[in-house]
Each structure stands twice: as structure tokens, then as C-alpha cells.
Amino acid sequence: MPAAYPHEFREDVVRVANNRESGQKLSVIARDFGISESCLTNWMRQADVEDGKRPGTTGEDSTELRDLRRRNRLLEQENEVLRRAAAYLSQANLPKRFYPLVSELAADGIPVAVSLRVLKLSRQPYYRWRKQQVTDAGLVEAYRVNALFDAHRDDDTFGYRLLADEAADDGEVMSGRTAWRICRDNQWWSAFSKKRAKNGKRPGPPVHDDLVQRDFTSDDVNELWLTDITEHPTDEGKLYLCAFKDVFSNRIVGYSMDGRMKARLAVNALDNAMIRRGDTAGCVVHSDRGSQFRSRKFVRALDRNHLIGSMGQVGAAGDNAAMESFFALLQKNVLDRKRWRTREELRIAIITWIERTYHRRRRQVRLGKLTPIEYETIMNPTVSLAA
Helix, strand or coil, X not given: CCCCCCHHHHHHHHHHHHCCCCCCCHHHHHHHCCCCHHHHHHHHHHHHHHCCCCCCCCXXXXXXXXXXXXXXXXXXXXXXXXXXXXXXXXXXXXXXXCHHHHHXXXXXXXXXXXXXXXXXXXXXXXXXXXXXXXXXXXXXXXXXXXXXXXXXXXXXXXXXXXXXXXXXXXXXXXXXXXXXXXXXXXXXXCCCCCCCCCCCCCCCCCCCCCCCCCCCCCCCCCCEEEEEEEEEEECCEEEEEEEEEECXXXXXXEEEEECCCCHHHHHHHHHHHHHHHCCCCCCEEEECCCHHHHCHHHHXXXXXXXXXXXXXXXXXXXXXXXXXXXXXXXXXHCHHHCCCCCHHXXXXXXXXXXXXXXXXXXXXXXXXXXXXXXXXXXXXXXXXXXX
């Protein structure tokens, strides 16, 4: 079954169809964008419904109804969890532990994730309990905690090193690091105040390492993607484009445009690429060190799709030269050709050039005088047809 088209791509194709020249057939536009004429007709009909030009159920209404049903079902499940938890705690003869209750609720059809969230429990400890209610490591940890607690109760001026020595005398030998972790988790501090850091803040996590090292080659699709953001002014203001390019075929696998350069722009472009490409786990995504690509939203999107982040050095344009060359080509062939009055006009020109000219008509020497679509079809026809 072919992969679904991104919503933004569908809107762009409809824009091109609605702004076509008189006498231009829909079949020609559909062929330029790699879709069937009936598919384009359906998209235009749904767009008329969304704009109120034709009666029917809009996508927003369908999404809202589906969300309401899901929320109603979720609220019913949460209420059942709270009701069963209250009844469970009222029984004096049962231990006050929720893990058995979560298992009972799961047997009755309530998802474990819902029960854990309502009861404010973590998922991993629950599944570890399911596998082995009392582990050997947990038993050793309990003995160590008891030994440290006894030593701390006897003399609260001891730090974690002295507490570890006292615990060792009682037969619970552990490293100083382990003693520090247990004392930290239980907040067993020495009675003497601890020195504070100069600013009280820790440095943030480092950026991704450069996994590409300017080697812009790939042996198969979805092994290495490049991404960057470019901008161009119009009379209405700037239009920003974020694009993802597969190094294997130089194909633009996903893109998004907006009037503001936020982290959401990069995340939307990545989501569009994932819809077009499907399973891309392990693919390296290389970018510069822009704030959009260092944002938590983008990093979470990479982790959610099992992608590997990579970043070049600060101020080193050559670290992402292959993507810069695509933007230079776009600048020369589209952006600098005329003065653009509206963002909508420029948007249509960009997506038309990418999908019609760059993907299907512009032959590249590195690809053996083939277009990106032709190259993928020959080298990896299964992925090409699905995308």
C-alpha cells in the first residue's frame, strides 16, 4: 500500500491546480506531481468542502468528532481507575500497593498506560515488578539503604564517604558513588551545609556530534538526510523553507514553508518526510547548529522516529555543503527570478519547481544523467514507488 501524502503537500498541489492557466488540464498537473487525476480531483473537491463552497463534512469536523470520542473513552477509563483505586484502598486486609490493581484493570480492558498515569506511577518499575516482584538487585539495594540510614541516624554530621565506611563495618560494602547516590535520592545530607556552585546552574547538554565529516555519499536510500532552512523576502514579508534531502538520490523527501522561522517549521518538514518515506529507523539527519535543529521539539521528533542526529561546526558552511548547493540552485532558478508580491505566489513557485522540475525534469551528472525520481526507481524501485 503506497504511503500517504503529507497534508501540506496536498494543499500545495491544490493551490497549483486552482491557479493554473486557462486551458491547462488537470491531468498534466497531476502527472507533474506524480499523482493520478482522480486523486487530484478528490483533493480539490475536499478543499471546496473545507472552504465552504460545497456541502460535506470537513476534515476539521471529522477530527474533532474523533478526538471527542477518544477523550470521552479516556475519561471513562480514568474514572474507572479512580473508583477501583478508592475501593482497593478501603480494604484494610490488602497491602497498600497499586501494582496488583493495575494488572487487574488491564485484565478488564483498561490500558496500563492510563492506569499508571492516573495513579502517578512509572511504567518501567511496573513492568519490572511484573517480571520479578523482588529482584536480587533490589534486595541488595534495600540492605544498603538500611545500613546507610542506620549510620545517618546515629550521627547526622557524617558525609556519604563516612556513611559508606560505617555501612561496610556492618557488612554492606559499596562504592562511594553508590553511597552518594542513595544519600542523594533519600536527601540524607550532612548537618554541615554544602557549598553552592557559583551560579547554581549546570551547563546544558552538548549538541550532536558531526557524523558526516563532509562525506556526502550514501549507498542506499534513507541512510543520510541533510536539512537546512532558507528564507526569501516578499512584499508581505519573508517566507521560510525547511527541506530534507536524501543524499543517495538528491531527492527532497520532505519540506515545509511558513512565515515564521520556529522549531515547528523543522518538525513539520521532518514529519512530512517521515510520511513520504515510511520506516527510516537509523537514518542520520545532518544539519547546521541553528536553534531550530537544537530545540527540544526537534530532538524529540528525531528520537520518536528513531533517527540519529548530526551537526556540523559553528560557522562552517562546508559541513553542510550538499544542502547549501540545493538552496543555491533554488535561489538561482526561482527566488531571484522576479520580485514576489505574496507568500502564496512564492510558495506555489517553490513547490512547482521542486516537484515538477527538480525531481522529474532536471538531470544530474552525479546520478548518471538521471533525475532523482528516475534514479530511485532504477536503484531502489520499492522505496521509490512507496514514496
